[in-house]
Structures are given as C-alpha cells and as structure tokens.
Amino acid sequence: MIKKGKNINYASQKLKENGLVAIPTETVYGLAGNALNSDSVNKIFELKKRPKNDPLICHTNSIEKIIKFVKNMPDKAEILAKKFWPGPLTIIFEKNKIIPDITTSNLNKVAFRIPNKSITLKLLEKLPFPLAAPSANLFSYISPTKVSHIYKNFSNNIDYILDGGDCSMGIESTIISFDNDEPLIHRLGSLTTEDIEKVIGKVEFMNSKNKFPGSFHKHYAPIKKLYVGDIDKLYDKFKTKRIGLLSFNKKYDFISKKNQIILSRNSCLKEATRNLYSALYELDNMKDIDLIITSFVDNESLGKSINDRLIKSSYKYDKTEIH
Numbered sequence: 001m002i003k004k005g006k007n008i009n010y011a012s013q014k015l016k017e018n019g020l021v022a023i024p025t026e027t028v029y030g031l032a033g034n035a036l037n038s039d040s041v042n043k044i045f046e047l048k049k050r051p052k053n054d055p056l057i058c059h060t061n062s063i064e065k066i067i068k069f070v071k072n073m074p075d076k077a078e079i080l081a082k083k084f085w086p087g088p089l090t091i092i093f094e095k096n097k098i099i100p101d102i103t104t105s106n107l108n109k110v111a112f113r114i115p116n117k118s119i120t121l122k123l124l125e126k127l128p129f130p131l132a133a134p135s136a137n138l139f140s141y142i143s144p145t146k147v148s149h150i151y152k153n154f155s156n157n158i159d160y161i162l163d164g165g166d167c168s169m170g171i172e173s174t175i176i177s178f179d180n181d182e183p184l185i186h187r188l189g190s191l192t193t194e195d196i197e198k199v200i201g202k203v204e205f206m207n208s209k210n211k212f213p214g215s216f217h218k219h220y221a222p223i224k225k226l227y228v229g230d231i232d233k234l235y236d237k238f239k240t241k242r243i244g245l246l247s248f249n250k251k252y253d254f255i256s257k258k259n260q261i262i263l264s265r266n267s268c269l270k271e272a273t274r275n276l277y278s279a280l281y282e283l284d285n286m287k288d289i290d291l292i293i294t295s296f297v298d299n300e301s302l303g304k305s306i307n308d309r310l311i312k313s314s315y316k317y318d319k320t321e322i323h
C-alpha cells in the first residue's frame with residue numbers, strides 16, 4: 001500500500017531523491033517528480049503508461065522561479081499569470097535548455113502553472129526544482145480528485161501521497177499559449193474562457209486542423225462504456241442492459257435509484273465540475289451496471305469544459321453498433 005500523509009518534509013526528501021509523490025492541487029491530483037531530472041520524468045511516463053509524445057506540465061510556486069526556465073514572458077501571459085496564479089491556468093512558454101527534452105516531449109515549449117493548494121505551495125517553496133506532474137491516473141483513465149482514486153490507479157512505485165483531501169475544482173487546468181502575443185486555448189478546464197477574455201480580450205481555440213500534443217482520441221474514460229446524448233433515447237436503446245446514469249440535476253424514474261448519480265441538485269456548474277470525475281469513478285466501480293449513460297450540460301462557462309470531458313471520455317462507437 002502506498003504511504004500517505006501530510007508530511008511535507010518527507011515528500012520533499014523523496015522528490016529530492018528523484019522519487020515520485022502524488023500531490024494535491026485544486027484541479028486534480030498530480031503524479032509529481034523533479035522536472036529537471038530525466039530519470040524522474042521517465043519514471044512518470046512509465047508508471048502512467050503514457051506515450052512519450054504527450055508533454056508534462058511543470059509546477060512551481062512563483063513567477064520569479066518560472067522566469068528562470070523560460071526564454072520570455074509575453075505581455076498577455078504576464079497579465080494572466082498575475083491575475084489567475086495561483087490557480088487553474090497553465091501557460092505555455094518557450095523553454096530554456098535547463099528543462100530536459102523528455103519533460104516537454106522534445107518540444108521547444110514548456111507548460112507551467114502555479115497550483116492553488118496551500119500544502120502543495122509549501123512543498124514547492126521548499127524545492128530547488130519545479131515538479132513535472134501529469135494527472136495521477138493511468139493513461140486515458142479518469143483523472144483523480146480523491147486519494148482513493150490514486151489507489152485505484154496505482155498499487156506501488158509511488159513513494160508517497162501528499163494528502164490534501166478532495167480537489168475543490170475537479171477538472172484540469174485550462175491551457176493557453178501565445179504566438180506573437182495571440183492567445184490560443186489548447187484545453188478547456190477549470191478556468192472559464194469568459195474569465196480569460198475579460199482580462200485579455202478575444203481568444204482563439206485549437207481545432208482539429210492544428211492538432212496539439214495530448215489531444216488523444218480517448219481520454220478521461222471509465223472502463224465501462226459511457227454514452228452521451230438524450231437520456232430517454234439512450235435508455236430506449238439500452239434498456240435490455242443494466243444501466244448506470246450520470247445525471248446533471250435530477251433522478252429518473254425508469255432507472256434504479258441506486259444506479260444514478262446526480263452532479264448538482266441545484267444545477268450549479270461549479271458543483272457539477274467538482275463532482276464529475278468522482279461520479280465517473282463511482283459508476284465505473286458499481287458491480288451491477290454494464291454501461292453508463294449521460295447527457296450534455298448547458299454549453300456555457302464551466303459547462304463547456306464538462307461537455308469537452310464528456311465527449312472525450314465517451315465510448316467512440318461504430319455507427320453500426322447501435323441503431
């Protein structure tokens with residue numbers, strides 16, 4: 001069983017020895033190692049079974065530290081950093097040589113963020129290096145928002161879990177880059193596009209034409225098949241199977257109550273975001289269901305990020321498979 005606790009000194013010692021420590025953040029738990037040490041970073045990729053072409057995000061506790069690792073800080077990046085850090089925003093910069101190529105999957109850019117979690121900020125303050133930390137789950141599985149989720153993914157080879165309780169925001173950081181000061185959103189996340197646009201004006205989104213690292217077909221997915229669409233129609237299609245239901249705000253009469261999870265009774269998108277991954281873990285662990293059905297939420301503010309994760313985690317079925 002992986003050791004867990006709130007011992008920052010122990011976590012820091014293990015990281016200095018190039019070990020791996022699961023760290024809490026406000027978004028999801030990360031699987032952290034020394035971002036400047038290729039062996040530590042290699043261990044992260046191996047343990048997660050993550051392809052080497054999917055770069056890692058580096059975490060530290062101050063803008064001053066980040067400046068040492070990047071070639072320059074675009075004006076708009078600095079404005080966002082000052083406004084939203086510590087917080088659920090990741091910014092991509094041109095990297096200095098000191099960041100090993102393995103951390104950035106051979107790209108000349110590096111992603112940085114300052115997480116908003118006091119125990120982790122205290123740990124980062126103590127460390128003479130940034131932490132590379134992807135989400136602490138096996139590649140393509142659901143990201144962890146509770147310590148119990150980490151145990152579901154890994155049984156050993158992590159030196160410590162720094163226990164920060166449940167993550168308060170619940171889905172990953174929003175990722176942004178700047179090309180000649182032109183902002184581009186790479187991944188929707190816990191910071192809304194609306195909040196970013198209030199500060200720096202209009203932003204563009206990555207699309208399938210300019211494919212970016214980390215945009216895999218299947219992501220954040222439970223083992224059970226998840227179908228997104230109209231709940232009544234999906235129920236009709238699958239009614240001969242044992243159905244689990246992930247519902248935004250209400251229970252449905254036609255499915256056993258114990259096989260339903262509600263994301264937010266008050267239709268609060270913030271609460272739904274916080275509960276999304278833990279609801280997926282719970283449904284995936286239920287012994288008496290075969291598949292999960294759900295529907296999209298309103299496509300505004302955090303709803304866009306929830307819908308993005310639902311699309312990515314849903315089962316990509318062959319059109320002939322269901323009629």
Ligand code: TXA
Nearest residue numbers: 027029030055056057109110111134135172173213214
């Ligand atoms: O909230 C979060 O961001 C969490 C917590 C632990 O901080 N971390 C996280 O990391 O979600 P991960 O590995 O699951 O997602 C990292 C993604 C990559 O898949 C890629 O899309 C993007 O960040 N990324 C990292 N470095 C990049 C780079 N140099 N250029 C472009 N994209 C990059």
Ligand code: MG
Nearest residue numbers: 134135136143
């Ligand atoms: Mg991840």
